[in-house]
Amino acid sequence: MIEFESVTKTYPGQTTAVSDFSLVVPSHRTVVLVGSSGSGKSTLLRTVNRMVEPTSGRVLIDDEDVRERDPVALRRSIGYVLQHGGLLPHRSVLDNIATVPVLNGVPKREARTAASELLERVGLDPKVGRRFPGQLSGGQQQRVGVARALAADPNILLMDEPFGAVDPIMRRELQEELLRLQADMHKTIVFVTHDVDEAFLLGDEVVVLREGGVIAQRGTPAEILGAPADDFVRDFVGADRAERELHITEVDGRTIAVDASGRPVGVLAP
Amino acid sequence: MKWLSLNWPQVVELTRDHLLLSAPAILLSVLLAVPIGRLAQQRPRLGGPLLGAASLLYAIPALPLLIIIPVIFGIPLRSPATMIIALTVYGLALLVRTAADAFGSVDPRVREAAVAVGHSPRSVFWRVDLPLAVPVLLAGVRVVAVSTVSLVTIGALIGVPSLGTLLTDGFQRGIPAEVATGVIATMLLALFFDAVLVAAGRILTPWTVSRRERLLPQEETT
Numbered sequence A: 001m002i003e004f005e006s007v008t009k010t011y012p013g014q015t016t017a018v019s020d021f022s023l024v025v026p027s028h029r030t031v032v033l034v035g036s037s038g039s040g041k042s043t044l045l046r047t048v049n050r051m052v053e054p055t056s057g058r059v060l061i062d063d064e065d066v067r068e069r070d071p072v073a074l075r076r077s078i079g080y081v082l083q084h085g086g087l088l089p090h091r092s093v094l095d096n097i098a099t100v101p102v103l104n105g106v107p108k109r110e111a112r113t114a115a116s117e118l119l120e121r122v123g124l125d126p127k128v129g130r131r132f133p134g135q136l137s138g139g140q141q142q143r144v145g146v147a148r149a150l151a152a153d154p155n156i157l158l159m160d161e162p163f164g165a166v167d168p169i170m171r172r173e174l175q176e177e178l179l180r181l182q183a184d185m186h187k188t189i190v191f192v193t194h195d196v197d198e199a200f201l202l203g204d205e206v207v208v209l210r211e212g213g214v215i216a217q218r219g220t221p222a223e224i225l226g227a228p229a230d231d232f233v234r235d236f237v238g239a240d241r242a243e244r245e246l247h248i249t250e251v252d253g254r255t256i257a258v259d260a261s262g263r264p265v266g267v268l269a270p
Numbered sequence B: 001m002k003w004l005s006l007n008w009p010q011v012v013e014l015t016r017d018h019l020l021l022s023a024p025a026i027l028l029s030v031l032l033a034v035p036i037g038r039l040a041q042q043r044p045r046l047g048g049p050l051l052g053a054a055s056l057l058y059a060i061p062a063l064p065l066l067i068i069i070p071v072i073f074g075i076p077l078r079s080p081a082t083m084i085i086a087l088t089v090y091g092l093a094l095l096v097r098t099a100a101d102a103f104g105s106v107d108p109r110v111r112e113a114a115v116a117v118g119h120s121p122r123s124v125f126w127r128v129d130l131p132l133a134v135p136v137l138l139a140g141v142r143v144v145a146v147s148t149v150s151l152v153t154i155g156a157l158i159g160v161p162s163l164g165t166l167l168t169d170g171f172q173r174g175i176p177a178e179v180a181t182g183v184i185a186t187m188l189l190a191l192f193f194d195a196v197l198v199a200a201g202r203i204l205t206p207w208t209v210s211r212r213e214r215l216l217p218q219e220e221t222t
């Protein structure tokens, strides 16, 4: 369980990036922070692994203030996936995945064997293990990033717009892959995105942020979509968008769902 | 040619002397320039003056430097140590700025990601900064190597034997073949060092080679 207690962060010479943010992320659940660029999502995420120290307030993991923890040990105990992979360009894919286990003193050979198995778990051919990150496509690099985050089997995964830089088809595949992995891993995931559809797809719970890291609304995707707290949220999640407003019509004896502009989007299951 | 065929054992010996003066100086320059350059890159306020001072070392004329070093270090003037220290001073002058640039060339996002996944400051240096600085660093070391091999000849002026001895001796006794041998052997030695460094670079930076070969048929995800 991760608890944010009145976290405020003001960067030097800046207005406040995050102000008085409180949230409980229950264990084994996926909580998605969604907001437009600059709304303080990355800042919040990085307070968990002490890459950012809050100006005031605190962050607790399983009731322990992260400030009590050694930052290096803390970071090794948390999986972190970044938008641009953040892989080491000079190490092979296998060595990248094995980074944390090797830093923790696991023998290299053993760590590489485990890394090779992880490659398969994230849907990559073990052959890519010997390559360098620069030789992979963007989507492959993000998969490697996920594998690296999982290598030390952490309880917590922090994901900062991990699929933001890949093309839509690949993004969809990666999202499905993450759902599949999470279904049998049950990690505690804090996922950051600016994409509402991604947030609704992945989040058990979604937190909509407005400028300055202020919570506009939190709840399950259904709660937020069904009852947006205010105009900002309604607008942000596109509750009024034509494709969100579904109607049912009968065509040839089958029940079809169409959106507000009359475009068929699916067939109602019998 | 005739001169060389009569004197080649001396040429071989002087080449060895030359090698034993230049190699340690190059190595010392690298070993000292890397930490100084890293410090300069990490602490810009200290780094500015440090880099300026290092560059200024190159402006010290060779002969006074060769005379002052024995005084400072308490070693004999006509010793290989004097020569090696002087060469290291010039090597540092050339290399410290490049070393700072080399660390500056490391993508800060890569460094930050490395910290974020749990590298300690020490492992960031050894596993991330240093290997990624190698390409730029190596370019600087190649310059230092060639410059050092050529500077070693100055040692002949204070009587430290090297291929430079062929130059002074050849001039004094008016033997053009001896001078030519000295010049050519020095240049060949410089080329040899350069070739070794290029080969070392290939081995140390396999990822830069494979980036050039990245357009292999790429299988997408399975």
Ligand SMILES: Nc1ncnc2c1ncn2[C@@H]1O[C@H](COP(=O)(O)OP(=O)(O)O)[C@@H](O)[C@H]1O
Binding pocket: A011, A012, A014, A017, A035, A036, A037, A038, A039, A040, A041, A042, A043, A044
């Ligand atoms: N290291 C930093 N120094 C100064 N300002 C920063 C820093 N990181 C982020 N900010 C500022 O804080 C605000 C929130 O940034 P960020 O947390 O990265 O938002 P998001 O991830 O939602 O785009 C932005 O205005 C950004 O410019």
Ligand SMILES: [Mg+2]
Binding pocket: A041, A042, A043, A160
């Ligand atoms: Mg961000």
